[in-house]
Amino acid sequence: MKLIGNYLSPYVRRVGVSLNTMGMPFEFEEVFIFKTPEKVRQYNPLVRIPTLILGNGEVLIESSAILDALDQIAGDERRLVPAFGSERRRVMKEAAIGVGVMEKAQWAFYEGRFRPEEKIQQPWIDHNEKQVLSGLDYLNDAAQKAGEQGWLGDTEKMSQADITAVVAYSFAVTVRPALGIAERVPALAAFADRCEGLEVFKDCPIPNQP
Numbered sequence: 379m380k381l382i383g384n385y386l387s388p389y390v391r392r393v394g395v396s397l398n399t400m401g402m403p404f405e406f407e408e409v410f411i412f413k414t415p416e417k418v419r420q421y422n423p424l425v426r427i428p429t430l431i432l433g434n435g436e437v438l439i440e441s442s443a444i445l446d447a448l449d450q451i452a453g454d455e456r457r458l459v460p461a462f463g464s465e466r467r468r469v470m471k472e473a474a475i476g477v478g479v480m481e482k483a484q485w486a487f488y489e490g491r492f493r494p495e496e497k498i499q500q501p502w503i504d505h506n507e508k509q510v511l512s513g514l515d516y517l518n519d520a521a522q523k524a525g526e527q528g529w530l531g532d533t534e535k536m537s538q539a540d541i542t543a544v545v546a547y548s549f550a551v552t553v554r555p556a557l558g559i560a561e562r563v564p565a566l567a568a569f570a571d572r573c574e575g576l577e578v579f580k581d582c583p584i585p586n587q588p
Contacts, residue, residue, distance in 0.1 A: 379404040382418055383427030385582050388480040388549040389441040390428040395541050396445055398578035400456045404430075408585075442477070445538060458538040469531040469539040472520060476542035479513040480549055482506040487553040507557060510550055517543045518563035530569070544573040552584055 381397065381404050383390030397404050409417045415425045421437050422429045430438040438444045449457040459473070460466040486506040490498055520530045520543070531539035547570045551559050560567040573579055 379433055380407055380431040381405070382407045382409050382421065382429040382431070384408050384410055385584050386549075386552075387427055388484075388545045391549070391582050391584070392538075392542050392545045393428045393430065393441050393444050393448075394582035395545060395578050396448060396458055396538065398581055399458065399536060399541065400448065400452045402448065402452070458536070458541065460533070460537070465531070465533065469533065469537045472517065472530050472539035473542040475513045475516055476539070476546040479510050479517075479546040480542075482509040482513070483546070483550040483554055486510065507554060510554065511557065511559075511562065514547065514550065514559060514563045514566060517547070518566040521563075521565040521569040524569065526568075526572075536573075540569075540573060544570045544579065548574065548584060 379397070379402065381390065381394055383393075385391045385394060385408075394404075394406065407417070409427065411418060411425060411427060418427060418429055419425045421431060422439050424439065426439065428439075428441055428444060430444050432438065438447055445458070449459055452458075454461060459469050483506070486503045489503050489506075493499075517530065520539075524530050524532070529536055529540050530543055531537040533539075543566070547559070547563075547566055550557070
């Protein structure tokens with residue numbers, strides 16, 4: 379398999395960490411869309427990352443769709459979202475909140491990065507940052523319940539809830555440093571530190587912003 383994208387994108391990073399966690403070897407092609415869009419366009423007409431090319435040449439796009447397909451390929455023993463029941467719904471809910479944090483942090487980041495200074499809308503930044511903090515507060519409560527050894531989705535092993543929450547937290551800290559996130563959500567910060575120390579995360583490091 380080949381994963382195309384870069385680990386500054388939390389969507390790419392959650393796929394990379396998930397592949398590592400499921401023990402699925404892959405080649406990583408680091409691409410920054412705004413610099414070399416043609417490297418993605420040949421596989422994905424939306425020119426978006428992540429894009430995953432399977433061993434048979436099939437192309438998967440969009441992180442949630444990619445991860446759903448990988449769960450099916452991995453089977454029940456290695457899947458990261460339980461197959462059914464309340465446990466599945468709980469993991470999916472917490473993963474969805476993590477994805478929401480990623481999305482809102484990204485919008486706040488892009489507003490200042492890609493608009494001319496005179497066109498930046500501070501109320502829009504504030505709106506998105508409030509949603510980032512609200513989502514992280516929820517995940518912080520889950521981290522408190524998990525304790526020093528448990529997992530956010532109350533599962534026996536790491537699930538997609540944990541991966542997505544940690545990737546979302548680390549991304550938000552990286553692109554919204556002025557929010558003082560670590561101090562606001564200490565339980566989640568400690569949980570993220572524990573997970574970021576694992577090889578499955580360390581093998582997908584966040585790069586310097588291009």
